[in-house]
Amino acid sequence: MSSRSLLHANPSLGHRYYDLFRSQKFVDCSFTVEQTNIKCHKLILSAASPVFEAMFYGPMSEKHSVEILDISTETFRLMIEYIYTNEVDFTKETIENSIELYYSAEKYILTDLVALCLAAIQKKLRFQNILPxxxxxxxxxxxxxxxxxxxxxxxxxxxxxxxxxxxxxxxxxxxxxxxxxxxxxxxxxxxxxxxxxxxxxxxxxxxxxxxxxxxxxxxxxxxxxxxxxxxxxxxxxxxxxxxxxxxxxxxxxCNHIERVYYKACRPLMISEAQSQISFTLKTDRFISLLGLVINSRLMPRNLSEHNQDQVYFESIDIEIQSEGELIYRGSIVDQKTQYNCDLNIMLDRNIILSSNDEYCIKLFWGRQAFGAEYPCSIQSNVVNGVTFLDHHTSMDCNGSIVKGIKYLNIV
Structure with missing residues (x-):
């Protein structure tokens, strides 16, 4: 349900203010923005902004329509609607619009809106738009x-x-x-x-x-x-x-996120037909991905439990893609690993994951791993703002070997 629907379902002061603006009842001031006339209520604007208070009730108060020269019509209306409703939907706004709204909030000393704009802009920052x-x-x-x-x-x-x-x-x-x-x-x-x-x-x-x-x-x-x-x-x-x-x-x-274990599934057997797995990772904030944690191999039945050297040497290739573009390729080679344990795959360089972007991570095994089995389980999909989406390639294996990630919070 949208924020507007919520307001109508539960009448509030903000709802009544917005109805006044929408119906244009009792308006007593106006603004001219790019040849568009926007009519409002002096008292409501003045209660929100000391700039509007001085504009309408100060010694140099405006008697006629106020001309706005440095803000677009769309952004000025968005700011006015925020004053009436105390909310704004940034998901519909571009980073450019959010910056202009931030400028407007600074100009009219709308402190709460300034904070909201900064938080929204931070989530929209990317490598592609940081320089402009x-x-x-x-x-x-x-x-x-x-x-x-x-x-x-x-x-x-x-x-x-x-x-x-x-x-x-x-x-x-x-x-x-x-x-x-x-x-x-x-x-x-x-x-x-x-x-x-x-x-x-x-x-x-x-x-x-x-x-x-x-x-x-x-x-x-x-x-x-x-x-x-x-x-x-x-x-x-x-x-x-x-x-x-x-x-x-x-x-x-570094921090460590571990998924919650629910129940065991049929193990994943590496073979010519099943030599890779993939999953999607998405985070609600910017993080620096340092590594992955997966289940190591199940101990083979023919390996004696009394054998003190219950280890093997793991080799896996790793790829990370974003929007179909390869952003990382690496591998671990002959990493000494204990059976029936956690396998830490540390990347040779940290990878920055942007907020709310999806990253496809793929793991590949070579022929030397054919016949090896890895324990699978059904696990939680969301942990501490990080979403795991497992890609199941076989009906025989509907669980995952991916247990978590190692990362740093950076913004």
Whole structure:
């Protein structure tokens, strides 16, 4: 049931206010927005916003229709409807509309709407739209929104290779001053260096300069401190050692989600006809995926229980796709694993999962695993905001071997 339906089913003050606006009864003020006239009630607007209060009841109060020049008709009406109903449906709004509504809320000092807009924009941020959002926030001087975007840029875009890969098809050229602020507020790292180099190459193209003028463009940014950091990092052991230290730190800080066990099912037997499984992962927030947890193999009947070395060596290939695009391919090779236990599959780099996007994860086994059995069970689909959707390829196996994930909350 929609929010509007809920309001009609349970009459409230917001419902009565909105009826006044919709019926246009007793209206006593008007706004002209892009040649559209919107009529409202001074008292209701003034109770919500000190700006409207000064506009209608202050010493410089407006007597005629107020002309709005910096907000679109759609967004201004959306803000007015929020004042009357105290709600807004952001699922129907683009990130651009949400930013304009945020600007409107700031302008009219609608504190609660400002917070709602920031929360909605945070959920809509993606690699594809972060640069234009930062650029717009910078030039409109929307400081809380800019800080939110810079945090996303630091924690999501500079925390792996996905952002730089997305720039190949979704590049947006921010202005020089915006870039300098981004660098100033970001943590120095190799991904930031790569982004700066890409910006310089694109700036050369924009200015009609040749590649030999790259140094002129770079030096104009005055970012010598960042490059000095890069040189110091190499002196400390290079990028590989830095990544290893970062990986060790992440493993100590990571969270673990485990699905709730319901009941056992027929085991999964790996064969030529069944050499892969897949499932869909979706999260209600941005997380950094570090690894998967699945069931290890069942101990073969011919292996003596008195044998102290009850282990085997696991090899699995992993693929992760988003909207049909491959974003990760990796593998574990001859990983020493105990039978009848948990198998931790740690990715060789963290993968950023965006809020409410679906990711298809596939696991592949080679011929050496044919005949191996893995315990399956029916488990919960949603745990702590993370949704697991198992893809069943056989009626004989309607359970899952996937027990959970290891991850970091990043936004």
């Amino acid at each position: 959002t930062i650029d717009l926030s910078f030039h409109m001087d929307l400081q809380p929104l800019l800080q939110l975007c810079i945090t996303f840029f630091n924690k999501c875009c500079l925390n792996g290779y996905q952002f730089m890969n997305s720039l190949k098809s979704n590049y947006y050229h921010v202005t020089k001053n915006c870039l300098k602020l981004m660098v100033k507020l970001s943590t120095p790292c190799n991904q930031l260096n790569c982004f700066i180099r890409e910006w310089c190459h694109q700036e050369c193209k924009r200015l009609g300069l040749s590649e030999i003028d790259y140094k002129l463009v770079f030096n104009d940014l005055e970012l010598t401190e960042l490059m000095q950091f890069s040189d110091r990092q190499k002196a400390l052991g290079g990028e590989h050692n830095a990544l290893e230290r970062s990986k060790t730190h992440l493993l100590h800080e």
